[in-house]
Amino acid sequence: MKLTEDVVGSVENANFLCLACQLAYLPEVEAVPKFRDQLGLNAKLISVDNTQVYVADNEEHIVVAFRGTEGPTTIDGLKDWLLTDAMNLLIVPEGRLGHDLAAAGVGAKFHKGFVDAIAEVWEPLRDSVEAKFKEMDRPLWVTGHSLGGALALFGAWLLKRRFIPVHQIYTYGAPMVGNQKACDAINREFSGMISRYANGNDPVPKLPGLSLIANEFAHCNTERIVGSDPMTSLAQFLGGIGSKAVEGMLSGGLIDDVWKHVIDRVAAHSLDTYQSLLPK
Numbered sequence: 001m002k003l004t005e006d007v008v009g010s011v012e013n014a015n016f017l018c019l020a021c022q023l024a025y026l027p028e029v030e031a032v033p034k035f036r037d038q039l040g041l042n043a044k045l046i047s048v049d050n051t052q053v054y055v056a057d058n059e060e061h062i063v064v065a066f067r068g069t070e071g072p073t074t075i076d077g078l079k080d081w082l083l084t085d086a087m088n089l090l091i092v093p094e095g096r097l098g099h100d101l102a103a104a105g106v107g108a109k110f111h112k113g114f115v116d117a118i119a120e121v122w123e124p125l126r127d128s129v130e131a132k133f134k135e136m137d138r139p140l141w142v143t144g145h146s147l148g149g150a151l152a153l154f155g156a157w158l159l160k161r162r163f164i165p166v167h168q169i170y171t172y173g174a175p176m177v178g179n180q181k182a183c184d185a186i187n188r189e190f191s192g193m194i195s196r197y198a199n200g201n202d203p204v205p206k207l208p209g210l211s212l213i214a215n216e217f218a219h220c221n222t223e224r225i226v227g228s229d230p231m232t233s234l235a236q237f238l239g240g241i242g243s244k245a246v247e248g249m250l251s252g253g254l255i256d257d258v259w260k261h262v263i264d265r266v267a268a269h270s271l272d273t274y275q276s277l278l279p280k
Helices: 009-026 028-039 075-084 097-101 110-134 147-161 180-189 243-250 255-267 269-277
Strands: 042-048 051-057 062-065 140-145 168-172 194-199 222-225
Touching: 009 062, 009 110, 009 168, 028 042, 028 051, 028 180, 042 110, 051 110, 051 140, 062 097, 062 110, 062 147, 075 194, 075 255, 097 110, 110 147, 140 147, 147 168, 147 180, 180 194, 194 269, 255 269
Parallel strands: 062 140, 140 168, 168 194, 194 222
Antiparallel strands: 042 051, 051 062
16 A cells, blocks of 8 residues: 555545544554554654644655544534534634634635644644655645544645645545635645545534534535435435524434434444445
């Protein structure tokens, strides 16, 4: 298994980086030898508060793999994951990080929870990647699953602001990261470089379903559907209960039977499922 530089969305690249995302969930003591033995990469974990990312490299490539959110296994856990962990405010970031994100243009707004998460690891991540490039100029791949997929887009954007070239971005089951203007800017910056994999039965790429200000969230290009029965909305995932029911769900107003229905299908979000659905 190896990375191929000149092919966007290739089967081999998708499987390689999906495995890197799986290894990113492991503790460093377990992940480092597996990165080496399974992917031929020397890896190091950067962990600050609740955000973790591995920077891995060999003589040919540099890979940045963000850790995502562990999947919920209880109704209360899923509610917290969808409602509390989402922090689904669309904001114009402030400070130094905000200045870099403001390069997306007037009207671009970003998911507050994801901005806060990337801010935690940004400085050590930047320093580590810059050091790798000083050692040797190589293609840089950025990847992540779930929350990690959202952070991959933010990380790639910020690295580009530091004049660090990003070769390609692969995400798996990633939620939406900002409004349409923010996503348009990311699409322009990384035209033909993004492969966004979404399982048709996975609810997470449909999130956040509702902003606390307005339902303005959008996705970046380019979606690559895996699996069958692709959904067009979170409401469809819930079995056609309608937009009003979705709003009720997001405010915590629906009965537990609905949440049980969601739990029954949330396995579609797991990386094991994604890896099984990717072409080989």
